[in-house]
Amino acid sequence: MAEATHGTGGLKYDHSKRKRPQEFNVLIALVLIVATFEILGQVLPYMEGQSLLFDTGDRFDTIFNEARLRIIILQVAIVGIIALGVTQVIITGGIDLSSGSVVGFTAMVAMSFAQVAEVNGMANPRAIFLDQGWVNLPVVVPVAVGLCVGVFAGLINGSLIAYTGIPPFIATLGMMVSARGAASWWTRGQPVSFPTEGYAAIGAGMMPVVWFLLLAVLFHIVMRYTVYGKHTYAIGSNIDAARMSGINVKRHLTLVYSIAGMLAAVAAIVLSAKNLTAQAGMGIMYELDAIAMAVIGGVSLQGGRGSIIGTVLGALIFGVIISGFTYLKLDAYYQEMVKGAIIVGAVVLDQWRQRRNADRV
Amino acid sequence: MIDADMTNTDKVILETRDLTKHYGGVHALEGADFVLHQGEHVAIMGDNGAGKSTFVRQITGVEQPTRGEIIFDGAPVQFVGPLEARRAGIEAVFQTLALADHLNVADNLFLGREKTKWDWLGPFRFLDYKRMHKETVAALEKTGVKIPNIHNTIQNMSGGQRQCVAIARTASFHSKLTIMDEPTAALGVQETEQVENIVRTLKEQNEPLILVSHNMRQVMDLVDRIVVFRRGRIVANLDRDQTDGQDVVAYITGAKTQPEYDIDGAA
Numbered sequence: 263m264a265e266a267t268h269g270t271g272g273l274k275y276d277h278s279k280r281k282r283p284q285e286f287n288v289l290i291a292l293v294l295i296v297a298t299f300e301i302l303g304q305v306l307p308y309m310e311g312q313s314l315l316f317d318t319g320d321r322f323d324t325i326f327n328e329a330r331l332r333i334i335i336l337q338v339a340i341v342g343i344i345a346l347g348v349t350q351v352i353i354t355g356g357i358d359l360s361s362g363s364v365v366g367f368t369a370m371v372a373m374s375f376a377q378v379a380e381v382n383g384m385a386n387p388r389a390i391f392l393d394q395g396w397v398n399l400p401v402v403v404p405v406a407v408g409l410c411v412g413v414f415a416g417l418i419n420g421s422l423i424a425y426t427g428i429p430p431f432i433a434t435l436g437m438m439v440s441a442r443g444a445a446s447w448w449t450r451g452q453p454v455s456f457p458t459e460g461y462a463a464i465g466a467g468m469m470p471v472v473w474f475l476l477l478a479v480l481f482h483i484v485m486r487y488t489v490y491g492k493h494t495y496a497i498g499s500n501i502d503a504a505r506m507s508g509i510n511v512k513r514h515l516t517l518v519y520s521i522a523g524m525l526a527a528v529a530a531i532v533l534s535a536k537n538l539t540a541q542a543g544m545g546i547m548y549e550l551d552a553i554a555m556a557v558i559g560g561v562s563l564q565g566g567r568g569s570i571i572g573t574v575l576g577a578l579i580f581g582v583i584i585s586g587f588t589y590l591k592l593d594a595y596y597q598e599m600v601k602g603a604i605i606v607g608a609v610v611l612d613q614w615r616q617r618r619n620a621d622r623v
Numbered sequence: 624m625i626d627a628d629m630t631n632t633d634k635v636i637l638e639t640r641d642l643t644k645h646y647g648g649v650h651a652l653e654g655a656d657f658v659l660h661q662g663e664h665v666a667i668m669g670d671n672g673a674g675k676s677t678f679v680r681q682i683t684g685v686e687q688p689t690r691g692e693i694i695f696d697g698a699p700v701q702f703v704g705p706l707e708a709r710r711a712g713i714e715a716v717f718q719t720l721a722l723a724d725h726l727n728v729a730d731n732l733f734l735g736r737e738k739t740k741w742d743w744l745g746p747f748r749f750l751d752y753k754r755m756h757k758e759t760v761a762a763l764e765k766t767g768v769k770i771p772n773i774h775n776t777i778q779n780m781s782g783g784q785r786q787c788v789a790i791a792r793t794a795s796f797h798s799k800l801t802i803m804d805e806p807t808a809a810l811g812v813q814e815t816e817q818v819e820n821i822v823r824t825l826k827e828q829n830e831p832l833i834l835v836s837h838n839m840r841q842v843m844d845l846v847d848r849i850v851v852f853r854r855g856r857i858v859a860n861l862d863r864d865q866t867d868g869q870d871v872v873a874y875i876t877g878a879k880t881q882p883e884y885d886i887d888g889a890a
């Protein structure tokens with residue numbers, strides 16, 4: 263695009279000096295974090311010169327340590343799917359604390375429609391709907407049921423927030439508790455296992471990563487190039503301006519939370535298919551991990567700012583840090599504590615950025 | 624009470640009868656009878672606290688009047704909110720701006736009425752960025768608004784530039800009635816000129832305008848008629864060609880009141 267088209271009124275604009283996009287800074291942070299772990303691997307005596315991402319010289323196929331890379335992306339893929347929805351919610355200026363519990367409940371429900379009739383020639387001991395004959399169903403049934411559960415939970419969140427004015431924090435906190443309760447109630451606490459091959463295939467091998475990337479591309483396009491995306495940003499940026507512009511803010515918020523619920527359901531289906539089982543405790547704390555990924559990726563908790571690309575990078579940073587701690591042989595206790603510190607740090611960074619922006623006006 | 628010397632026989636676009644707003648004990652607006660014709664540009668003048676913004680807020684549905692009638696485009700209206708007024712065709716720039724900080728100029732200009740393609744996708748229909756960009760540049764060039772990079776988000780722009788965007792947005796709506804409440808109060812000399820250019824464009828297009836302003840030169844330059852408010856009441860309705868700055872100031876300060884408005888000697 264010619265430079266002259268950027269400005270009006272004859273003002274010159276130096277395109278080469280424009281500000282870097284936020285995502286670029288996140289990418290730099292990712293590289294720096296990887297570098298830090300690599301250096302620690304060389305420096306700490308007990309590490310014996312091991313590398314985080316690169317082969318240590320014993321193999322000749324590629325220079326990367328594929329096993330660890332695979333673990334990192336598999337680890338973040340499922341929570342990453344949730345983070346795609348959480349990103350949209352946070353961009354509207356809201357928050358969704360219910361996604362982890364929605365994962366639990368959805369996994370239970372979807373799995374109970376995905377069970378086989380027989381295991382090793384005997385009736386499936388865990389089958390929920392054996393008497394009804396709802397076993398060996400085609401894979402679309404559990405998937406459709408699961409998605410409906412997720413959308414329904416999101417719909418309740420969204421309508422509560424949009425139409426009754428309950429703060430998102432409270433509304434989704436309520437859903438967090440209720441959906442977790444529903445997950446236990448569904449089978450009175452029993453796990454649900456033995457899915458059909460078709461269902462299991464959804465989560466087999468690297469499939470979680472495939473779903474994550476596909477959905478990331480889809481929602482990148484949606485947020486960047488569609489009216490839905492534009493209105494999502496507008497609401498988070500200035501809800502009064504959005505309302506005055508004729509945007510149906512209530513309906514839009516309901517839609518955003520419903521999509522977040524649907525993405526939590528996708529995560530639940532992929533997760534239960536991968537584990538071949540569902541339990542009421544599935545997905546505990548996932549909501550916080552998903553929020554952390556978004557915030558690390560530059561999504562502002564004050565709304566209006568952030569992107570899907572940022573969140574994907576944030577998810578990678580998250581995965582690298584967790585893997586890095588295992589690689590440095592640090593206790594899981596430290597991992598949790600540091601995770602908390604990272605979330606707080608990202609929020610502080612965001613507020614500092616916002617204030618700097620505000621000062622310039 | 625409708626103006627006796629009003630010779631304009633055009634269609635009446637807006638009329639208020641006995642429009643009144645009390646905030647508790649504060650009589651911010653009292654019995655305002657006001658008429659605006661198609662294509663007419665009217666200035667509202669008056670001291671701080673005279674009730675000008677209050678008047679605007681009643682017409683644009685931001686507040687509901689205590690008493691009185693508003694007839695817009697031939698029918699009585701009672702807007703429950705500013706959005707309803709906007710849908711009916713009343714476009715307003717308020718003293719406080721309504722822009723989305725994190726969006727750029729084109730996004731703000733087209734917010735809520737985006738140019739789109741593949742409309743069958745419903746809420747997920749695609750934005751026609753190219754077309755919106757072209758129309759934005761055209762709209763801004765026409766008004767002479769100076770913005771270094773229209774891809775920048777609004778939050779990085781100067782107050783004057785933001786104001787210009789808000790006004791360009793308003794002017795490009797082709798609404799039935801445009802209202803500007805002190806649009807140039809915070810602007811520099813050049814930006815003020817740009818806003819005045821926008822106002823002139825509206826005049827050429829025969830679109831009616833209510834302009835609240837303290838700037839006597841601007842008012843004398845731009846409008847056909849001046850309505851003076853004092854202490855919540857209309858005290859004068861002056862044809863621009865039959866008055867001058869001193870005369871208007873006399874009405875603003877209370878040295879004079881037109882006889883037909885001197886109901887109870889409130890002045």
Ligand SMILES: Nc1ncnc2c1ncn2[C@@H]1O[C@H](COP(=O)(O)OP(=O)(O)OP(=O)(O)O)[C@@H](O)[C@H]1O
Pocket residue numbers: 646649650651669670671672673674675676677678
């Ligand atoms: N929400 C409110 N509650 C109580 N009093 C109000 C309210 N809004 C305005 N007023 C009072 O009504 C009167 C008219 O205010 P208004 O904002 O209409 O003045 P104005 O003519 O627009 O003045 P300015 O030129 O300073 O903008 C003032 O005395 C003001 O204090």
Ligand SMILES: [Mg+2]
Pocket residue numbers: 675676677718804
């Ligand atoms: Mg005012």
